[in-house]
Amino acid sequence: MTLYLYLIISAIIFTIGAYGIITQRSGIKILMCIELMLTAANLNLVAFSSFNGNAAGQVFALFSIAIAAAEAGIGFAILVALFRVRDTINLDNINILRW
């Protein structure tokens, strides 16, 4: 039952992240929300690994943390580049591509 505790927490975190992605306007915040979701997944992995009694999950978590970092880096880079040309990172205004 404690496993379910972890799962519920991670689910909550995941949902918060998802909610944030939908509602936030600033690119930065959206990046953070994505990080939240990844974290939720990592939490899952670790929890499962300790309950399944094998380390694969934790290894996986390590991988994913590294990847998340790289992802964040790229994300910020893109935002910065965008800011240079558009002077905004408010995603509501970034819609020249549509229909």
Added chain:
Amino acid sequence: MNYVLLAPEILLTVLALIVIFIGLLVSDRSKNMLGYISAAGLVASLVYVLGTKGEGSFFYNALVIDPLSQFFKLIFIVVSLLAVIASIKYFENNRNQDEYYALILLATVGMMVVASANDLVSLFVGFELASMSTYVLAGFEKKNPASLEAALKYFIIGSLSSALMLFGMSLVYGVTGSTNITAIIEFFKANPAVSGLDVIAMVFLVAGFGFKMALVPFHMWAPDTYEGSPSVVSALLAAGSKKMGFVAAFRVLVLALVALRADLWVTFGILAVITMTYGNIVAISQRSIKRMLAYSSIAQAGYIALAFVVTTQMSIAGGILLALGHALMKGGAFIAVAVVGYMVLSDNKNAKNIDDIENFAGLGKRAPITAFALFVFFLALAGIPPSAGFIGKFVLFYSITIEAVRQASTWFLIVVIIAILNSALSIYYYARVIRYMYVLPPAGEKIKEPAPYVIAIVLAVIGTIGIGLYPQPFIEMAMNAANVVLGV
């Protein structure tokens, strides 16, 4: 366990590093050679992939080499090759070429890893490697807001869906206690009772792969990204990284679902039908050719997804064939659009939306080779014989028809009829462009089509028609791959 089989991946990784390294040393002028170098590397690995037969598994069975992986590696390398060749012209004298080529190579490696991944970890890593490289590539024109916007959208939706995928993977791991796909399948085989959690996990995976496949409703990023990115990168995305989603789906979903005896064909049927219809219907009303191609590739994804509806050897072989065909046709088409862009810009430096259909008027006179190539690609996409597109659709539709016949199921029949009507409908927007190219008067004088483009396009054309004229070997390969998918 001979790592020689992994030579292509290794070669390309090393090559990527070398390219960056050279980039540091040489002057911007001479960076143009990097394109040739990476092309050579890709050719080498292509030859290798075609040449080697052996199978094997590596790193504690995290990577496997089998017909499926080889077939898709073939696709990925060919597409990257086309993209690279075209880029030699597209990014000529661009001072960041080194990074560009390195990224393409890394993306290729990522896709190849996914193709042969047999462990959720390696799958995830490969996925992310490919994704991140392509995020950057999509936004490679730093001064062009469209390109950056494309990159941003691609990035946000992409990382969202990789989060979903990771979450799904974590659940799978939780249920099965292992990250190794073989083990997972074993587990499912052992206790096939559908616990609900595993199905949810599957759905998350579907979402994650569906993002790459651009299946409705995970497709939203695709039109914007394909439209905004540099055409050559669009080619890579549409033709290459899209297939990454499929191979992953083939590897994990099909096996898992077969093992679970959880027939999701209704789900996939609905997804496929909606996807193809959506893609075609929206494509009709597009004026930007790149966007039209984007929607058409969504539609194609719908066709390929039919393979999941009836998971028979035939259908999966058909899906794989269509994937191959689509890689060639779409890749070639995007590169052809790049030629048009080049043409338009050479007419007038600061032309806006250069892929507007108006710019295709009289292309048959202005750029005959490109026009003819586009003509071939479009007809192939519409499924007119003899072409790769036709062979793929032929086998695919056949597989579903015979399922309809065998199980006397009206639903399959309806599905295939919708598919047929779709491919008839798609003729409309392809033919419209063809008309622009050949019927309308040219807007300018004839141009000299740059050699790299021509080479890339001609290769694609040869592939498209060649498969149509002599599909025998490819069908066999696809069949073997399908056997792997079905774990036979």
Added chain:
Amino acid sequence: MAALISLMILISLIGAIITFLTRTREQARAVALLASGISFVISLILFLRFDSSIPTIQFAESYPWIVSLGISLKFGVDGIGMPLVLLSNIVIPLTVIFAWGETKQANQFYGLILLELVGVLGVFTSLDFFVFYIFWEIVLIPMYFLISIWGGPRKDYSAIKFFIYTHVASLVMLLAIFSLYFNAWQISGTPNFDMFYLLKNYSVIESSMLKDAIFLALLFGFLVKMPAVPFHTWLPDAHVEAPTAGSVILAALLLKMGGYGLFRVILPLLPFSGSPGELVIVMAIIGVVSILYGTFLALAQRDLKKMVAYSSISHMGYVTLGAAAIVPLSISGAMYQQFSHGLITCVLFMSCGVIQHSAGTRIIGDLGGIAKYMPKLTFLMLAGFLASLGLPGMSGFIAEFLVLVNSYFTLPNFVILALFGIVFTAGYHLWAMQRAVFGTYNEKLGHIHDGANYEMFSMAVIILFVIYFGLNPNPVLTMMTTNSEQLYTVLKGVVIP
């Protein structure tokens, strides 16, 4: 001399490619004429060496292609295909000659015409269902271009309508082919796309529902091509917009593909279908309705060319009717109608083309009395119109006579209905002639000139063919009859309610 057929197809294909590559229109048309001429000679050799006393496939060739799907390039002709092969090779060279004066993108124009030849020859000779389908589809593309590049004001609409409409039909047909193929595969365990093999195994399908579904799908595919009411609406638009050469090929050859399908595929399947009698009635109704409907709509047209288009719908109705009557001679009559209509309709569309080109309009009301300045055309056009309204002594009469007389055995009421059409057929032909060609000259047309010699030549040659085959149908009719009698041996069992 075994590979004559593939040689014929290959030569036209190579000719097409060379034509595309030529620079000047002189070269283009010369090459086109040469290639189609050679192809004609070969078909003539085939025709002369053809043994009309046996119903089997002759000059058969076979080359393996896609082994894993059991697909191979099989060619061959029998009494059903041979006349149409000859027809194609008669029509195409004459079309090239007729269009001798084409100036706009000449190399593409003649090249596309040759591609059409390749396509129809492939359809009429290939005995592998897969290959058959491929040629069936290929035919669409050159026609699409012929319409949309050289066509009239509404060419875009018509071309795309033609393309999609017929493409849907062929896809539906493809589904049926799939089922046949799968069925045969189930039985033998080895994939094989051989046409006769697939048709043979149709009979062992258990569920009669599936049988009917396959049958109807195939029938639909062919009827749309023919075209039969109510699947005909693509035809008038396509014809009205197409250039003359395009219309000629469309009416003379492409429509024949549908009829060919009836004899090659539908009739052999008929007796084994779930409910043969009803299906026969369905076909008969479609046939008669097409005859009458086409006639009355032709009567209503203002545009000469559109009138001719509807007249072909009406004439192709005889093919359906004759096929539905499943009497040996009625089937032969239907086949003969295909052949003869293929010739006659050329003259009609060529006349429309000449008038359009010379007077600048095809609207019957705006013409009038052009016979005064176009005596040669008037002569040939009149001959064509008379042939088309079934005047004895011309090939059309033989066909219609055979169909009507022999269909009466099985479908008396339908024949009586069809007979009604004859009067009105004569009616709209002569009425159009009277208003467009005879009467006082309409001065608003300004000074018009007679058709060019090459145009007159090709029309005259076709008229000669029409008369020859009207007086001596045997060379073609015998081989048709041989095959229709062989078909009848299977069809005997069918009882019509």
Added chain:
Amino acid sequence: MFGEISALIVLLPVLAFVLTLFLGKKLPSGGAYLPIAAIAGSFIISLGTFLEIYPDGMVQQSWPWFAGMNIGILIDPLAVVMLMMVSFVSLLIHIYAVGYMAHDPAKPRYFAETSLFTAAMLSVVLSDNILQFFISWELVGLCSFLLIGFWYHKPSAAAAAKKAFLVTRVGDVLFLAGIVLLYVNISEIITTRAFSIEPGNFILQFSTMFEAAKLIDPTQLTLITLLFFGGAVGKSGQFPLHGWLPDAMEGPTTVSALIHAATMVTAGVYLVARTFPMFVATPDTISPGVPDALLIVAYVGGFTALFAATMGLVMNDIKRVLAYSTVSQLGYMMLALGTAGAVLGAKAVGISMFHLIAHAFFKALLFLCAGSVIHAVGTNDIREMGGLFGKMKITAITMLIAALALAGIGFPFAGLGMPIMNIGTAGFFSKDAIIEGALEYGEVKGDMIPYGMAILAALLTSIYIFRLWFMTFTGKPRSERHAHESPGVMTRPLMILAIFALLFGFSQLGFYGYVEKNFELMNVEIAVHEGEAFHPSPIIVMLPVIVGVLGILISYAIYNRRMLDMSKLVSSGNPIYKLLLNRYYEPKLGADIIGVKLTHGVVAQSGEFIDRKIIDGLVIDNIIGKTVFMLGEIVRKLQTGVVQNYASVTLLGLGLLIILLKIKFGGI
């Protein structure tokens, strides 16, 4: 030896047609001499054949054609007399045409077409099977179409040509239907009644037909014969398909003389005579002892004779008067076949054919005279003629002879039992016989209606023809155009024909005897429904002549002496006159209402509407086409371009999938 080469009878004119068509322009007088020579050849061969086969020989040749049909030649008495007549009259008219058409630039076309016509007509006559008969019959119709529309730049001519073709086409379709029905029935009795066609014979040969007629189901037989008769009605301008013949006068007069008086229009009668055994074999359901088919033939013929004569009374166009007279006379021939056929059997064929040939001579003569008059005064309207007698004597006299022949003037000495043979014009002999036949029919079968119609028609005939003659040649000129006699090339044929019109009658008995043998030669016995011996009273015998003379006197009184003023009668106020002048409103009804308004206006146009607007417009374009586009426009708007919405769609999809699968699998 003529029998062997009898195929040339047809082939020579065909050859002439081809040569004239392509070389005509280069030859003198439009190559007129080619057809003349060719037709002369045909005539000689016909004559030779006649002499060969007389009295009881036949020529039969047959070659297989397609699908069990054949092409063949059958020259029996019936055919040979017709052959001689056709080739002879055609020859004369061709000669006449050299003068008549001298100034027409399109001479070559004219002569080509007429020789083609002659060929086709000859082939009708000597064909030995119904299919070839039909084919030639159609070709004859084609030539008639071409020649009526010879001056195609005249709208009226083009219209008339079309009308002629279409109206006869109606008959032809019936004829074709008859052939179809016949074919089917024969093949049925072959299977059911063990009827066999011995080798060398073919299914549609007349001989086969006659044998089969005995076995075919009677009602079917009646149907077949009536369908054949329908064809005859069309070609021979019988009621109700008579309307095209008067309009056909738009063609050159020579054409009218050749096609619409002497030869083609009689083809209908010839058809009935040809297939007479089948008509006789039909059952007698309507009136006992009278085969239904013959009864109908009789009534249609009789009625047409009378009906056409009434219109002949009021026409002012010289050629139309003659046209209606032709229709009326053809009615007589039908009447003969019908009535006499019922009582005298095969003799009826003799009677009818005799009148046919006599009529050919004097009617051709009438037309040629009319032609020479028109040639002279340049108008067709007899109201503008008059007083021409002095100016063109030959024409006037020959035409008078012809008129007398048409009116059937003569004296039946023998008929009154005197020891002298009858004296009279050709028409006298031929028509008297017909009326007698009708009378005998009436006596035997107790049905006098046909006889009454015949007598009444006879009266009207002589009235209108002499009205014509008097108005043309007597009185004072009503136009100051200077008329003159036609050249010799035109007058000589007139004289020759006049001689025939005068003297041909005397061959009556021999002719009957010869033609009656026809069916015996084909060993088809004809059931004769003989009544008791029949001796009419003298007054009855004289009646036809009396009415003839009476008619002459009436028209003399009115149109020459002007004894009573016609102005009241022929005013447009007089409804009967209007009715006649408008030809019983037949053109209006046929062409305008049925042709244009109903067929074209209603049926065709509504069809067009359905096709374009509903099938095509509504279904294809709007429902399918438009909806797809609309859908596209709507759906693409979902792509807002705002990335959060994309994310929400993605997550929404995820949620939906989960719910869907929850529903499917349950769990948790």
